[in-house]
Amino acid sequence: MKITITGYRKEERFLQGVTNDEDTELINFLINKGLNIVPTIWNDPNVDWSSYDVVVIKSPWDYHNHLSEFLGWLNSLEKLGVKVLNPVEIMQWNSDKHYLKDLEEKGLPVIPAEYLEKGFVLERRFFDHFNTEKLVVKPCVSAGAQNTITVSKDNFNERSAEIETLLKEQDYMVQPFVEEIKNGEWSFLFFNGKYSHCSLKTPKQGDFRVQHYHGGSISYPTPNPLHIEQAGLYLKSLPEKTLYARVDGVLINNSFHLMELELIEPYLFLNGDPDLLENYYEALMVLTK
Numbered sequence: 001m002k003i004t005i006t007g008y009r010k011e012e013r014f015l016q017g018v019t020n021d022e023d024t025e026l027i028n029f030l031i032n033k034g035l036n037i038v039p040t041i042w043n044d045p046n047v048d049w050s051s052y053d054v055v056v057i058k059s060p061w062d063y064h065n066h067l068s069e070f071l072g073w074l075n076s077l078e079k080l081g082v083k084v085l086n087p088v089e090i091m092q093w094n095s096d097k098h099y100l101k102d103l104e105e106k107g108l109p110v111i112p113a114e115y116l117e118k119g120f121v122l123e124r125r126f127f128d129h130f131n132t133e134k135l136v137v138k139p140c141v142s143a144g145a146q147n148t149i150t151v152s153k154d155n156f157n158e159r160s161a162e163i164e165t166l167l168k169e170q171d172y173m174v175q176p177f178v179e180e181i182k183n184g185e186w187s188f189l190f191f192n193g194k195y196s197h198c199s200l201k202t203p204k205q206g207d208f209r210v211q212h213y214h215g216g217s218i219s220y221p222t223p224n225p226l227h228i229e230q231a232g233l234y235l236k237s238l239p240e241k242t243l244y245a246r247v248d249g250v251l252i253n254n255s256f257h258l259m260e261l262e263l264i265e266p267y268l269f270l271n272g273d274p275d276l277l278e279n280y281y282e283a284l285m286v287l288t289k
Helices: 022-032 063-080 088-094 099-105 125-130 156-167 179-183 225-236 274-287
Strands: 002-007 036-041 054-057 083-085 114-116 134-139 149-152 172-176 185-191 194-202 217-219 244-252 255-262
Touching: 002 022, 022 036, 022 274, 063 083, 063 088, 088 099, 099 255, 125 134, 125 172, 134 156, 149 156, 156 172, 179 244, 185 225, 185 274, 194 225, 194 274, 225 244, 225 255
Parallel strands: 002 036, 002 054, 054 083
Antiparallel strands: 114 172, 134 149, 134 172, 185 194, 185 244, 194 217, 244 255
């Protein structure tokens, strides 16, 4: 069986603050397990995708900037009959943050959101709608907090022009600013639906973005089993098993609330740990049988 682990053309900005080359460590671990693994770049025109039995979508961290091309590539893999992990249909659904509405409609705790179609205007009414003093405005297709803006009642007028310009480009979503993010964003990692480990990403003082390249810090506390169980509920709502899933959210009144369900290209915080790499390997072996 020939497997490719697919990434992207690396950009330094995504690597800041990351001490481990996770893709290389994972590939080396799997090769040492006896697997036939080849690294590829998802939009490399020279790759013959039909030569692989399995395409593992690992780190196409720039897909959101090339969405139509990325989705077309996924469709082409499906037409070739290549097994894709995670499943194509699930990644297509997960590529646009409207998926959060689907999860909320299933009764799962999700940070509330309203959606603004391309060309719409952000209105003050959202402060009252969410009963909040501050809003978060983010693209429906994005990653790494790209073009994510906070706006308060006090600075609404001065931020409006910037937000209006962004809304001319694509759909956006509006959410209340969740103060609990200052305590950190929890990331629960699951492989083949089974819990593996977690991390806690905390923003730097005065910021709300938890990503390491925005100055956020990462720790690895022992989570409450209740929160692990709550995070796992989002995966049970999916139509198929996934090789990997990162369930990101915050704790509100000691209950987990989803911010993002990462099913396309999450950093997995494996940190070269043999036990965590083994968890990934075992899930891969089950799903490629």
